[in-house]
Amino acid sequence: MSASAHTRAYVALLLIVVLWASYPAAIKLALPDMPPLVMAALRCAIASIFLVTMLLRAGADTSLALAPGALRAFILLGIFGIFISTQGSYLAIFYSTASNIVLLQAASPVMIAVGARFYLGERLAPAQWLGVAISAGGVLLVITNGRLLSLRPEDVHAGDLINICTLAGWSAYTVYSKVVLSLASPAVLTTAAYVAGTLLILPTAIVTAPLFPPPHFGSVIAWTVVLYQAIVGAIAHVYWSRAIHVVGPSRAAVFLNLQPVVGLVIAALLLREQLGVWQLVGGVCVLAGVTLTTRREGQRG
Numbered sequence: 001m002s003a004s005a006h007t008r009a010y011v012a013l014l015l016i017v018v019l020w021a022s023y024p025a026a027i028k029l030a031l032p033d034m035p036p037l038v039m040a041a042l043r044c045a046i047a048s049i050f051l052v053t054m055l056l057r058a059g060a061d062t063s064l065a066l067a068p069g070a071l072r073a074f075i076l077l078g079i080f081g082i083f084i085s086t087q088g089s090y091l092a093i094f095y096s097t098a099s100n101i102v103l104l105q106a107a108s109p110v111m112i113a114v115g116a117r118f119y120l121g122e123r124l125a126p127a128q129w130l131g132v133a134i135s136a137g138g139v140l141l142v143i144t145n146g147r148l149l150s151l152r153p154e155d156v157h158a159g160d161l162i163n164i165c166t167l168a169g170w171s172a173y174t175v176y177s178k179v180v181l182s183l184a185s186p187a188v189l190t191t192a193a194y195v196a197g198t199l200l201i202l203p204t205a206i207v208t209a210p211l212f213p214p215p216h217f218g219s220v221i222a223w224t225v226v227l228y229q230a231i232v233g234a235i236a237h238v239y240w241s242r243a244i245h246v247v248g249p250s251r252a253a254v255f256l257n258l259q260p261v262v263g264l265v266i267a268a269l270l271l272r273e274q275l276g277v278w279q280l281v282g283g284v285c286v287l288a289g290v291t292l293t294t295r296r297e298g299q300r301g
Contacts, residue, residue, distance in 0.1 A: 009246040012239040013255040019236050021262035024098035024105075025270045026225045027090060033219035034226070035212035036090035041205035042226050044082055044198040047234035051191040058187070073180045074192035077173055081237075082197020084169030087204065088162055096159025099273045102263030103282065104163050108256045110135040110289055111171035116178075116249050135289025138282040174249045177241055186241035194234065 030039060093101050110131065173193075180189055216222065243252050267273045 005246050009243040009252075010255075013243050013247075013252055014258070016236045016240055016243075017255045017258050018262055019232060021102065021259045022266050023089070023229060023233075024093050024101040024263055025267040026229070027093045028098045028267075028271055030219070030222040030225040031094055033216040034222040035209065035215055036094040037087065037201075037205040037208050037212070038215050039222065039226055040087040040090040041198070041201050043230040043233070044086060044194060044201050046227065046230035047237075048191070048194045048198045050231055051187075051194055051234050051238075055187055055191050070180075070183055070192075073176075073183065074189070075196045077176060077180060077189065077193035078196025078198075078200065080169045080176065081173030081193050083200045083204075085166045085173060086197065087201050088166035088169065092159040092163035092166055094159065095162065096157040097273055098267040098271055099264055100157060100160055101163050102260050102267060104160060105167065105256070105259055105263070107135050107138070107289075108167050108170060108259075111167055112174050112249055115171045115175040131289040133289070134285055138285025138289060174240075174244060174252070177244050178249050181241065181245045186238050186245060189241050190234070190237045194237070 027036075027039065034042075089101070177189060184192070240252070
């Protein structure tokens with residue numbers, strides 16, 4: 001790949017991470033008017049329609065997406081990246097705070113690096129494994145609010161535990177995308193994954209609707225959040241896949257380190273959320289672990 005291709009990929013990754021950092025606070029703003037799974041279903045359905053339309057207008061060859069092997073791959077990507085990760089993130093934010101979600105998302109590069117180690121064979125040095133352990137400790141501090149030895153069930157936000165599952169789904173999506181990108185373009189991959197995931201999300205939203213307050217479909221805030229996350233978010237997914245193809249999943253994941261910093265600022269401005277001492281300590285541990293885990297072998301401090 002040329003140097004200019006890497007530069008474009010890095011710029012795209014920076015913009016994508018800033019966009020994704022705004023999601024938790026924006027979703028939290030819209031939740032009083034729109035249940036989490038309904039919001040996720042609307043966003044993914046609109047994004048799927050948008051992506052399919054853009055793909056057809058571009059005249060892309062989509063015949064590969066219907067081949068049995070590719071179809072299985074796209075369904076798996078839809079399960080990992082859309083059904084588990086995207087849908088789960090809305091549910092996680094409903095049951096936790098935007099700040100906690102942002103802090104825990106900082107562990108995503110570590111999870112991607114570990115996934116790349118076991119699935120793609122990327123090697124991790126001892127210092128990187130130490131980073132994995134430190135990051136995991138930071139996650140535990142955030143989830144338990146520092147009560148590791150005297151933890152009670154009511155001390156843990158259900159949303160934080162759900163968020164760990166969504167991060168695992170996103171990590172699997174990112175690592176597996178590297179393999180599938182040898183078969184399909186980023187646009188075809190993203191579109192197929194969105195459609196497959198949306199087909200799974202829609203029934204879930206319908207079945208679980210009675211468990212949440214009824215939606216207010218006249219809410220301007222809710223629709224603004226849904227539409228910008230659907231359209232701009234869909235485009236970001238395409239460019240995320242392109243960046244993975246250019247720089248690889250581990251390097252792309254390094255840019256996620258910026259997400260907690262930007263996300264916490266947005267949460268403080270929009271929601272007036274404040275961080276406790278253990279959240280800050282846990283966040284520092286997560287970021288320190290990420291720094292160790294994502295450093296390249298041979299790099300010196």
